[in-house]
Amino acid sequence: PDEGDEAKVGDSKNTNEKQGVSFSHASSPAQTPLQVPNSIPRITSIPYLASSARKAVMHHRDDVFGAHKVIPHVTTENAVRLLLPSRSTSRYGSIISSNMKRVDLPLVEATSTPQGALSPHPPSPIDFPSRCISVAKRLFRRDNTALFVVSALATILLIAVDQIWIGLQDVWMAAMVGYEDIDGDYHPRLFWGKFFASAFRVALVIAAVTVTQKIAPEAAGSGIPQLKAVLAGEVKLDAFLSLRCFVGKIIGTSLALGAGIPIGREGPFIHLAAGLAAVIRKQCFKSAISKRRLLCAGAAVGIAACMGTAIGGTLFSIEVTSITFVVSYYWSTFSSAICAFVINAFLQQELKALGIVPLFSTKFKEVEMGEFTILDLACMALLAFMCGLLGPLFVTLHAEWVKARRKIRAAALQTCCSVFCSKVIFAGIVATVYMMVCWSVGGPLLYPERLVADDLVNPGNMPHYWNAGYGEELHLLLYAVIYFFFTIAFVTLKLPAGIFAPMFVTGAALGRLMALLLSRILGPLGTARVACFALLGGAGLTSSVTQTFSAGLIAYGLTGMEGLLLPVLLVTLISCGIAMQLSHNIYDNSCLLKHIPLLLVPSSHQSLRIYAKDLMEDICDNYVVDSEPIKVSELTALLHAVKSQSPIPVIHSEGHPLLVGSIPHQMLAVLIEACKVAGRQEVSMRDKDVVPLIDQCPLVLNKDANLQKIAFLFHTLRAEYAFVVDMGQAVGIVTRRHLIEFQEDHSHLY
DSSP states (O other): OOHHHHHHHHHTHHHHHHTTOBOOOTTOTTSOOOBOOSSOOBOOOOSOOOHHHHHHHHHHHHHHOOSBOOOSOEEHHHHHHHHSOGGGHHHHGGGOOTTOOEEOOOOOOOOOOOTTOOOSSOOOOOOHHHHHHHHHHHHTOHHHHHHHHHHHHHHHHHHHHHHHHHHHHHHHHHHHSOEEOTTSOEEOOOHHHHHHHHHHHHHHHHHHHHHHHHHOGGGSBOSHHHHHHHHTTSOOOGGGGSHHHHHHHHHHHHHHHHTTOSOBSHHHHHHHHHHHHHHHHHHTOTTTSOHHHHHHHHHHHHHHHHHSOHHHHHHHHHHHHOSSOOGGGHHHHHHHHHHHHHHHHHHOTTOSSSOOOSSSOOOOOHHHHOOOOHHHHHHHHHHHHHHHHHHHHHHHHHHHHHHHHHHHHHHHHTSSOGGGGOHHHHHHHHHHHHHHHHHHHOGGGGSOHHHHHHHHSSSSOOOHHHHSSSOHHHHHHHHHHHHHHHHHHHHTSSSBOBSHHHHHHHHHHHHHHHHHHHHHHHOOOOHHHHHHHHHHHHHHHHHHHHTOTHHHHHHHHHHOOGGGHHHHHHHHHHHHHHHHHHOOOHHHHHHHHTTOOOOOOOOSGGGGGOBHHHHOEEOTTOOEESSSOEEHHHHHHHHHHOOSOOOEEEESOSSSOBEEEEEOHHHHHHHHHHHHHHTOSEEOTTSTTTGGGSBSSOOEEETTOBHHHHHHHHHHHTOSEEEEEETTEEEEEEEHHHHHHHHHHTGGGO
16 A cells, blocks of 8 residues: 555544554554454445456445445555455465555435345336437437538538539530431441530549649549558548649549540549548537548448448448458447438439439349359359459559559759640540540440440340440450559559449450350350349459459349349459458559558468568667666667657666567657756666656567568557567567558568
């Protein structure tokens, strides 16, 4: 006990003697032993008690105590002795430590109750009106209000963005695409109509890049890798969630999607919803809800409003934006997605009733589909295997294209061709080449992907433009190849762009092509089964590129047919499993290419053979001794020697370098400055003014801890450093900076 405990107990001596209780000090065994009467005071309000005393209260309060009295001061030692029977005092005396602190217990005066009797106060009846009011207050708390406001405003905003880019697409489609007369004859547009439409699309791409670069360069790309780093707590990225970036993302996304180029909207919509959530929280609900919880809900709202599915959208947002997900956030995330889905269903003009209508609608009929045979499932597995290989190929080509562009840009800057380094000019060149290819091939490449996707995944005969010129099979092949490669070119431009929709359409074209080839070998498959292969191909390639299992759930949500559940899960499982063994997903690959400081958890077996002793930086002579005073001049030299701003270990002595703590680099500078002001030439780490500056519980790793454990520990605890020890002796230090540099140099392990 503290030194003041004995005096405080003595102050209450008279009160305790009146109640028949005498206290003894643990360090004074010669004093009068503890006397516990038959009827002792009952404690009715205990806000805090040490663990041993608390357990004693819970187990012995009803069968030990008798009367309700007030005890002014009770030490933890006496609380333990008081709460146990007298015959058990010597038995439990060993658990009373000399370091226990005094605990003041605010107790309530009550009436006397015989030992073993029940409380004289019967339980009060349930007040249903008060209970209803209490439940209503919980439902309409400020955090729930913030979630609803974000869901409603984000959904309305995303629907408005949809209407803008669809209107822009209708403008150039009216000039490029032909029309059908009353008799059903198709009349193509003339040359100047196609030229105007192509020029208008190129102008939209240039405008999207220009607006994005002028207003907020952070708005370029999908935004998912940056949001993943923010939710992981790696970086702040305040500009990424600023109002300026939010406005730039809206304008850039509308212009880029309006151009009809092969980009998606799931990434920009997630970024927009998360940015709106951050802005609303900063202005109205800063103290009501945590930033991370609201950002998770905003990401789910964005994907639910984009895909039109609450369950698949929620799981997709969790898979692509989180390394580890806080389960307590799941309710708010899922409820926000449902709210966004319902609002989206009411506000979409093309909806006739509440239903699941995401990017496009499907018209499958389970009667036409029939039962799937073993041969059908084998063909679907072959399609999944092909998609599982194409996904890593896309990620690899994307990385090589980015590296090649950087090399070309660096070489051009050293010559007189620096004008080609302009992001706007390069975007115009890529868009012009794409328009020339589309104009040359014709067919479905002249139409937006939202209409093409609707043709691919729906049963029935294909429109006329699929059969004109090359025929349906060759058009499917050309469309898939051209879209596959130009998606890589467009998503690397400095404009808002997603990856889900173009990969889905590409996979759907390949799936339909495979179904047509199988129909030539095995006989007619039926229009419904051909469309089913297209749907499975889209789900498989999207799942392979993003390495998300929820892509299959989104594809299943397009149909709502129970008969398609098994094929969708089979294709998603095979394609995603193969892709995970060959490369990382497109979002983690973007983190590595953009040098976003996101610490990933390695998945390869080789990482199990890389240990902390291979990653650590030796501490050498950069340490502080705890057992003897240190000169201030030596601390100053040590401060300048450690240039990495990493904490400095505090060891017991040079002969026994046991790690006893660490002192941060900034705190050491403060200590040196304080010593200079006080005129002290040396200082001890055990001084009472120095001890608060020392971290006495630093994160410690064994030298044989593998890379997977280290990365998971750093990510879960959000640690910045950890000391490496061997039998308790400090031998090195591992920092987050070291792990990220190792991750960039050995990306094949992740």
